[in-house]
Amino acid sequence: MKLGIIGLPNSGKTTIFNALTRSTLPTGAATSGQFEVHTAVVSVPDARVDRLKAMYNPKKTTYTQMVYVDIGGLEKGIGEGGLKGQFRNELAGLDGFIHVVRVFKNDNVPHAYETVDPARDVAALDSEFLLTDLVTVETRLERLEADMRRKGRTAEKVVTDEIEMMNRLKAHLEEEKPLRDLGLTAEEIKPLKGYGFLTLKPVLIVLNTDETNPNPTIPYEHADSKVVSLQGAIEAELSQLEADDAAVFMEEYGIKELSAARVIGESYELMQIQSFYTVGEDEVRAWTVRRGAPAPEAAGAIHSDLQKGFIRAEIMHYEDLINGGSEAALKAAGKFYLQGKEYIVQDGDIMHVRFNV
Ligand SMILES: Nc1nc2c(ncn2[C@@H]2O[C@H](COP(=O)(O)OP(=O)(O)O)[C@@H](O)[C@H]2O)c(=O)[nH]1
Ligand SMILES: [Mg+2]
Structure with missing residues (x-):
């Protein structure tokens, strides 16, 4: 999963990127419209992994990972007709956004619109994204309609279906609503993937605040979206410290809990994915699969051979294992399950795949 950190210049994108990924990119960099991308991989904190680690005492522990991309160069009023070129392509290839x-x-950091007004800033970028998607839809519609004219009555059903869908998207976008809110089914979304619609992607809005206003929020009633806050500058500094030093620092500033880890967790949650686990003496490991995936697809996240040669999955539910206290207790309680190809993987499943290739 790859998430883009976006926002107006000087909103603190690079600062938040540093806080989330423990990086040390220079902040306050005058990118002035220049397209610039930095990438970092982070482990997603997971209390279940910690618990399983304590139970199995494995040689190795592996968390799932997320990729964060700091995207510089989105200037105020950029394009003013939808985003284009390289910038649009980069955004279209992402799985979701962290909107800072x-x-x-x-006072030393200029604001793109002079005053602090988070709701206005969110609306500004949202409308840019809406417009970008509208341009994509209209361009596609023109193509399809030209195609129809050329082929006359013999136009295939796939073409007429797509025209119908594009018109549906267009009507929705013209009402200034993000495509996320349309409630499309997984089936309907699949053929749309290639277009990289920006307003179809989940968004985590991160209000980058300071100690004078520790818990700000704004209303944002959209699907696949959430609003959180983070004290960016402080968290970026803390991310550079060892745990002991960080604790002293936090005490001094009255910070009870670091938000960076929470924000990583929230961004993971928004992606419509879930975690399942493999356990053993060698390794306790978290894996990612989309919600609703059948067992062989999850097996494929581990290795393609496990999907190809899938026979059965031995399943334990995390809660059952914790409540039972051990694998043996869980088995004695009849809570160790053998599942076939149709089984839909549940969040927190602990899986061992039987396969044959
Ligand atoms: N006081 C304060 N300054 C911040 C905070 N976050 C960022 N800044 C400052 O704002 C400027 C722009 O930050 P940067 O992360 O480079 O913003 P970007 O242009 O969105 O990447 C830098 O001088 C930062 O030090 C914050 O939470 N508090
Ligand atoms: Mg930056």
Whole structure:
């Protein structure tokens, strides 16, 4: 999963990127419209992995990973007709967004719109994304209609179906609603993937605040979206410290809990994915699969051979294992399951795949 950190210049994108990924990119960099991309991989904190680690005492522990991309160069009013070229392509290739919005006050850091107004800033970028998608839809419709004219009455059903869908998307976008809100089924979304619609992707809005306003929020009633806040500058500094030093620092600033880990968790949650686990003496490991995936697809996340040669999955539910206290207790309680190809993987499943290739 790859998430893009986006927002107006000086909203603190690079600062948040540093906080989430423990990186040390220079902040306050005058990118002034220049397209610039930085990538980092982070482990997703997972209390279940920690618990399983304590139970199995494995040689190795592996968390799932997320990729964060700091995307610089989105200038105020960029394009003013939808995003284009390289910039649009980069965004279209992502799985979701972390939209950084400025709440912190700092007279030395100019604001793209002079004043601090997070709701306005969110709306500004949202409308840019809506417009970008509308341009994509209209371009596609023109193509399809030209195609129809050329072929006359013999136009295939796939073409007329797509025209119908594009018109549906268009009507929705013209009402200034993100495509996420349309409630499309997984089936309907699949053929749309190639278009990289920006407003179809999940968004985590991160209000980048400071100690003068520790818990800001704004209303944002959209599907696949959430609003959280983070004290970017402080968290970026803390991310550079060892745990002991960080604890002293936090005590001093009255910070009870770091938000960076929480924000990583929230961004993972938004992606319509879930975690399942493999356990053993060698390794306790978290894996990612989409919600609703059948067992062989999850097996394929581990290795393609496990999907190809899938026979059965031995399943334990995380809660059962924790409640039972051990694998033996769980088995004695009749809670160790053998599942076939049709089994839909549940969040927290502990899986061992039987396969044959
Ligand atoms: N006081 C304060 N300053 C911040 C905060 N976050 C970012 N800044 C400052 O704002 C400027 C722009 O930050 P940067 O992360 O480079 O923003 P970007 O242009 O969105 O990548 C830098 O000078 C940062 O030090 C914050 O939470 N509090
Ligand atoms: Mg930056």
